[in-house]
Amino acid sequence: MRFLVCLKQVPDKDSRYSLDDSSCWIKEQDLTFETNEADLYALEQALRLKERHGGEVVVLSLGDDRVLKCIKHGLAMGADCAIHLRVPGSGWRDAFATARVMAQAIRRRSVDLVFAGVQSEDLAHAQTGTILAHFLGWPHATIVLEVQVDPDFVTIVVKRELEGNLFERCQLSLPSVLTIQSGPNQPRYPTLKGIMQAKRKEIVTLTPEDLGLRDQDLRATGSRLVPGRLFFPAKKKRTVMLEGSDEEMAGALIEKLRKEAKVL
Amino acid sequence: MEHLTNRIWVLLEHRDGRLKPVSREAVTCAQALAGPLKMSVSLVLLGDHTIEGLTHQVDREYGLEVLAIRTESGAVCTPEIQCEVLRQSIAQEAPYLVLMGHSYQVIDFAPRLAAQLDRAFLSNCLGHEIRDGKLHFIRPVFGGKLHQEMTFLGEPPFIVSIQPGAYSNQILRTEDSPGVVWKDIPPLKQNPGRRVLEIVEEASKKVDLTQASVVVAGGRGLASREKFQLILDLAEVLGASVGASRPPVDGGWLPKEHQIGSSGQTVAPRLYIACGISGAIQHLVGITSSQCIVAINKDPNAPIFNVADYGIVGDVFKVVPLLIELARELRR
Numbered sequence: 001m002r003f004l005v006c007l008k009q010v011p012d013k014d015s016r017y018s019l020d021d022s023s024c025w026i027k028e029q030d031l032t033f034e035t036n037e038a039d040l041y042a043l044e045q046a047l048r049l050k051e052r053h054g055g056e057v058v059v060l061s062l063g064d065d066r067v068l069k070c071i072k073h074g075l076a077m078g079a080d081c082a083i084h085l086r087v088p089g090s091g092w093r094d095a096f097a098t099a100r101v102m103a104q105a106i107r108r109r110s111v112d113l114v115f116a117g118v119q120s121e122d123l124a125h126a127q128t129g130t131i132l133a134h135f136l137g138w139p140h141a142t143i144v145l146e147v148q149v150d151p152d153f154v155t156i157v158v159k160r161e162l163e164g165n166l167f168e169r170c171q172l173s174l175p176s177v178l179t180i181q182s183g184p185n186q187p188r189y190p191t192l193k194g195i196m197q198a199k200r201k202e203i204v205t206l207t208p209e210d211l212g213l214r215d216q217d218l219r220a221t222g223s224r225l226v227p228g229r230l231f232f233p234a235k236k237k238r239t240v241m242l243e244g245s246d247e248e249m250a251g252a253l254i255e256k257l258r259k260e261a262k263v264l
Numbered sequence: 265m266e267h268l269t270n271r272i273w274v275l276l277e278h279r280d281g282r283l284k285p286v287s288r289e290a291v292t293c294a295q296a297l298a299g300p301l302k303m304s305v306s307l308v309l310l311g312d313h314t315i316e317g318l319t320h321q322v323d324r325e326y327g328l329e330v331l332a333i334r335t336e337s338g339a340v341c342t343p344e345i346q347c348e349v350l351r352q353s354i355a356q357e358a359p360y361l362v363l364m365g366h367s368y369q370v371i372d373f374a375p376r377l378a379a380q381l382d383r384a385f386l387s388n389c390l391g392h393e394i395r396d397g398k399l400h401f402i403r404p405v406f407g408g409k410l411h412q413e414m415t416f417l418g419e420p421p422f423i424v425s426i427q428p429g430a431y432s433n434q435i436l437r438t439e440d441s442p443g444v445v446w447k448d449i450p451p452l453k454q455n456p457g458r459r460v461l462e463i464v465e466e467a468s469k470k471v472d473l474t475q476a477s478v479v480v481a482g483g484r485g486l487a488s489r490e491k492f493q494l495i496l497d498l499a500e501v502l503g504a505s506v507g508a509s510r511p512p513v514d515g516g517w518l519p520k521e522h523q524i525g526s527s528g529q530t531v532a533p534r535l536y537i538a539c540g541i542s543g544a545i546q547h548l549v550g551i552t553s554s555q556c557i558v559a560i561n562k563d564p565n566a567p568i569f570n571v572a573d574y575g576i577v578g579d580v581f582k583v584v585p586l587l588i589e590l591a592r593e594l595r596r
């Protein structure tokens with residue numbers, strides 16, 4: 001079986017953001033980037049299925065050369081080869097446009113199962129994988145925790161998370177697209193051997209032109225949304241921030257919880 | 265979709281004959297938009313014949329126009345069926361805007377529905393603004409540290425989901441009920457690419473956090489199962505219940521029945537102490553009814569500080585042991 005995993009590069013979770021001159025995007029140059037966590041869970045699922053059933057795991061990332069870090073990390077975790085959808089620049093991207101370009105690249109290969117994270121940590125649209133399934137004309141399931149391939153290799157059974165402690169088990173025909181939620185299958189760390197082997201693995205670079213698309217297809221004509229201004233949210237509550245040394249803050253907190261809030 | 269109407273649809277999500285709370289919030293959002301945009305609100309229910317009771321109840325309760333779309337295409341709607349039924353209905357009835365709550369079910373079908381209509385789906389919005397007759401929505405990005413204003417490119421219908429808790433649930437009731445419009449869609453001929461096998465309830469209710477008066481909760485910042493012991497120690501000395509955000513549960517540091525948030529329990533204690541929890545919205549929705557929220561986190565920009573009453577920017581491994589010590593002294 002051939003598994004393909006979509007990896008998105010996002011700013012580090014602990015990033016402190018500042019806005020660029022347009023106020024419509026962040027200053028990216030000050031930030032550290034890493035692979036979106038849910039996508040790493042997606043890759044872990046794919047690697048486990050490969051270990052069980054054999055086959056190949058391909059990782060795919062869209063962006064400029066910065067995303068090569070993400071691709072190399074995926075290869076070091078154990079993916080066999082990679083596709084870099086090289087598009088110029090960075091900044092905000094529409095899920096619809098992104099999914100269309102990815103579909104064009106995936107359609108040409110024989111892939112049985114596509115994995116993506118349920119949502120990205122930066123824009124959190126929770127859409128790209130599902131729209132990708134639409135463009136491919138394949139069934140999809142979102143918020144998936146577990147995947148089992150049926151013995152016939154024609155269908156799979158997945159466990160999905162619903163709200164309020166409910167879970168759904170459903171069967172999908174292959175090929176299909178799954179978006180993976182974080183869960184008990186913790187993503188593995190690359191081993192030293194993995195990192196060394198990754199250097200010899202193939203990375204295919206494709207541009208939108210290679211796929212018969214124009215730069216425009218990723219911008220205005222391909223998008224269905226227009227990003228506006230970014231801003232820091234107003235606080236909902238007046239938070240009392242405690243200051244001083246650790247001892248002073250801890251002491252002040254206990255004092256305030258007893259005397260001011262009267263909850264202790 | 266040549267004959268676009270001046271209607272705002274609100275898709276009401278239901279399970280076991282009951283509406284989801286976020287669906288009510290979507291109705292208040294629609295009512296807030298309807299005036300300035302000079303539009304009317306229609307409440308839309310989708311399901312098989314069993315939706316009749318709920319439909320009449322919604323009609324009586326709100327006095328708003330109700331559109332009930334019935335189809336016998338299977339008791340459990342898969343996204344394939346939901347997309348096809350809604351795509352047909354939207355194409356025929358041509359609403360300007362389709363609003364819904366940002367639920368797990370919506371994540372499962374709405375992006376595909378929008379793509380089938382060649383339209384955008386603006387997900388997880390928490391506010392709106394109307395300027396020069398144009399509709400803008402605001403959504404959280406970068407883990408809630410920033411908000412972004414968004415507009416649509418191209419023609420309606422526009423599809424929008426709103427974040428749970430972002431709008432109030434105080435629906436403006438109207439007295440003159442326009443009644444229910446029934447729409448029947450014949451069972452779909454389908455080649456189901458996806459079939460539901462079963463729906464199960466899993467996590468045991470052994471740990472009931474909903475009634476706890478003090479909750480001490482830990483998050484990703486606790487780093488490991490061993491270090492999470494610190495949370496248990498603080499909880500013990502305060503006589504509190506132990507909670508967690510998602511990462512400790514995913515990491516197997518403690519069982520799922522301690523998880524608080526959209527995929528866990530909702531708490532409303534007198535005191536909630538969040539240690540090393542950044543405050544993803546999936547967690548925040550489970551704690552907003554707490555009387556007093558304390559946040560201890562090393563990142564001063566963590567969204568948890570936006571909802572906290574008291575905040576400490578610091579290292580949980582240094583601050584929490586001090587709190588344990590002080591609480592012990594108090595007990596003596």
